[in-house]
Amino acid sequence: MSLLPETRRYAVLGTGALGGFYGAKLQQAGFAVHFLLHSDYEHVRQKGLRVQSCWGDFHLPQVNAYSSVLDMPVCEGVIVALKATQNALLPQLIPPVLAENGVVILLQNGLGVEPEIAESVGAERVIGGLCFISSNKVGPGHIHHLDYGSVLLAQYGPDYAAQGITPRLEQVQADFQRAGIPTSLSPDLMMARWQKLVWNIPFNGLSVVFNADTQQMIADPDARALAETLMREVVEGAAACHRQIPDAVIGQMLTNTEKMAPYRTSMKIDYERKRPLELQAIFANPLRYAQQAGIHLPRIEMLYRQLQVLDRLNRGIPVSGWDQLKQEEG
Amino acid sequence: MSLLPETRRYAVLGTGALGGFYGAKLQQAGFAVHFLLHSDYEHVRQKGLRVQSCWGDFHLPQVNAYSSVLDMPVCEGVIVALKATQNALLPQLIPPVLAENGVVILLQNGLGVEPEIAESVGAERVIGGLCFISSNKVGPGHIHHLDYGSVLLAQYGPDYAAQGITPRLEQVQADFQRAGIPTSLSPDLMMARWQKLVWNIPFNGLSVVFNADTQQMIADPDARALAETLMREVVEGAAACHRQIPDAVIGQMLTNTEKMAPYRTSMKIDYERKRPLELQAIFANPLRYAQQAGIHLPRIEMLYRQLQVLDRLNRGIPVSGWDQLKQEEG
Numbered sequence A, B: 001m002s003l004l005p006e007t008r009r010y011a012v013l014g015t016g017a018l019g020g021f022y023g024a025k026l027q028q029a030g031f032a033v034h035f036l037l038h039s040d041y042e043h044v045r046q047k048g049l050r051v052q053s054c055w056g057d058f059h060l061p062q063v064n065a066y067s068s069v070l071d072m073p074v075c076e077g078v079i080v081a082l083k084a085t086q087n088a089l090l091p092q093l094i095p096p097v098l099a100e101n102g103v104v105i106l107l108q109n110g111l112g113v114e115p116e117i118a119e120s121v122g123a124e125r126v127i128g129g130l131c132f133i134s135s136n137k138v139g140p141g142h143i144h145h146l147d148y149g150s151v152l153l154a155q156y157g158p159d160y161a162a163q164g165i166t167p168r169l170e171q172v173q174a175d176f177q178r179a180g181i182p183t184s185l186s187p188d189l190m191m192a193r194w195q196k197l198v199w200n201i202p203f204n205g206l207s208v209v210f211n212a213d214t215q216q217m218i219a220d221p222d223a224r225a226l227a228e229t230l231m232r233e234v235v236e237g238a239a240a241c242h243r244q245i246p247d248a249v250i251g252q253m254l255t256n257t258e259k260m261a262p263y264r265t266s267m268k269i270d271y272e273r274k275r276p277l278e279l280q281a282i283f284a285n286p287l288r289y290a291q292q293a294g295i296h297l298p299r300i301e302m303l304y305r306q307l308q309v310l311d312r313l314n315r316g317i318p319v320s321g322w323d324q325l326k327q328e329e330g
Helices: A020-027 A041-047 A083-097 A114-121 A168-176 A189-212 A214-219 A222-239 A250-258 A266-272 A281-294 A297-317 A319-329 B019-028 B042-046 B082-098 B114-121 B167-178 B189-209 B215-218 B221-240 B248-259 B266-272 B279-292 B298-315 B317-330
Strands: A009-013 A032-034 A050-053 A059-060 A064-066 A075-080 A098-107 A126-139 A141-156 A185-186 B009-013 B032-036 B051-054 B058-060 B065-068 B074-079 B098-107 B126-139 B144-156 B182-188
Touching: A009 A020, A009 A083, A020 A050, A020 A059, A020 A075, A020 A126, A020 A141, A020 A168, A032 A083, A032 B317, A041 A064, A050 B082, A059 A083, A059 A214, A064 A114, A064 B098, A075 A083, A083 A098, A083 A114, A083 A281, A098 A114, A098 A168, A114 A126, A126 A168, A126 A189, A141 A168, A141 A189, A185 A189, A189 A214, A189 A222, A189 A266, A189 A281, A189 A297, A189 B009, A214 A222, A214 B019, A214 B042, A222 A281, A222 B298, A266 A297, A266 B182, A266 B317, A281 A297, A297 B189, A297 B221, A297 B298, B009 B082, B009 B248, B019 B032, B019 B051, B019 B058, B019 B074, B019 B144, B032 B082, B042 B065, B074 B082, B074 B189, B082 B098, B082 B248, B082 B279, B098 B167, B126 B167, B126 B266, B144 B167, B144 B189, B167 B182, B182 B189, B189 B215, B189 B221, B189 B248, B189 B266, B189 B279, B189 B298, B215 B248, B221 B248, B221 B279, B221 B298, B266 B298, B279 B298
Parallel strands: A009 A032, A009 A075, A032 A064, A050 A141, A075 A098, A098 A126, A141 A185, B009 B032, B009 B074, B032 B065, B051 B144, B074 B098, B098 B126, B144 B182
Antiparallel strands: A050 A059, A126 A141, B051 B058, B126 B144
């Protein structure tokens, strides 16, 4: 990635709440951005992207829209912002668009997706990213960015070994910053992922069980206590993977959640729209890492089981068809 | 209770799915039965009780209906079949209707209610009963008995010490049998209560979380596995209270649940009707007994917390008002 900024190309795989927003910000800043779309392809090809944002609304009347990666040019940065339930597609989607000197930037929650990407492109070309943003796709090519927006990036290494701050990371950070995206770096991707799970596991999971927003949960003494207990289990899981998350993080996150505007988690929104839930990366993989490290996290396991049941009932999936669907989901 | 059968009187406190059915059976068999009613009082006083039953439909055009215990005669048998959420009323309801030589028969699920009744009437006058029945109140004074119907009775003793089979128990059994109610006796009330909780804790609790009937739960591999895990915790709780429930009971109950017609648990029905859930006797008390015996049951604790949250959200109870309501509930 040593080209001049003006000539550096980004591919956005998954032009939704995250990919649509960050891709639009990059294009607005002058980067060449190429968007992969599915259901919104026709609309965006003709009318571009509309971003309603607390940082300022803007409209990109013309964007490079594609319905297949085979039509896209190779890019120095490939931003993966698909729903994690689509991750089984990544081995087919990434290689055709990734330039020889390019990097993959995985903007997803959860754990355990980078190893699969690294298998096809090499660990040194995989960057993990965590988005701290409240954003929704509210219509075709129409993104609504409500609050926050920062990104945390970290270099992936084999078995999630900490890689420190690499020049590649700093290059992507510089591009994102130039596009007005507050971007920080972490020397240890696994630490960053576990730390975000401290919030995502309880609040995404319980928001589906309770059909409640963050404010309803944090205001209820039992929901809050349960979230805290689940947070402690996430911290235990991280510790088993040799990542020491300070205890103070839990209290801090609870306080922050209290102060947040009422927020429907992405998992709750998926549930409401009867879309599959992102259970693999946010629940199954962390549980597997913890188990391989020799510990059980009974409450997270229970919540995971409950979510699998609720997901199935929600989408009316007959039990006999489930094993197959699960495989498809990856 | 040495009177002739014909002159033996029963009071029924709570003329709903259980009290209405068993009380009607007793009256049909010739016992003098006195029914306490609340919302259905006027209707039942004028039109009696209608029982639609898989054992044969019948109608009692005239019953002794009361809206206050102060109007009722004292009775040799006082059947308590209120919702457990009404139990705070028992100290006022029972003494006025209990004859000097009478017994209280508590037909409720869960654990830990007899000690409170024993405080006001004496342990030797308290019998615990568990109903294995599928029955609903479908309208004022209208009971629909769908399946099963047997009752298990056991004598309460201080701290739930096993009392064996007492003459009092045999007397009540004889009356119930005479009324066509299959009635068996247990020498150990606490054992009987824990054993029923092995089913009630998972299936009542999860039916609310999943908004599902027994068939949907037992057919789903994760719901079934979760139920089984919860059952094991109930068995652990019982063991901590020195009641050894054979492991085979779990497999047996799962198999029976598979064979049952799809069944909405009573807790799910309460939830649908936005009535308070019977959490005290079925969750809080068993957890307290286990905790006092020195063990934690993390998954049951988690399910209990979830149900408290769901109950509150379901009834739109502001969190600030909750502590007070909880006290009212007993």
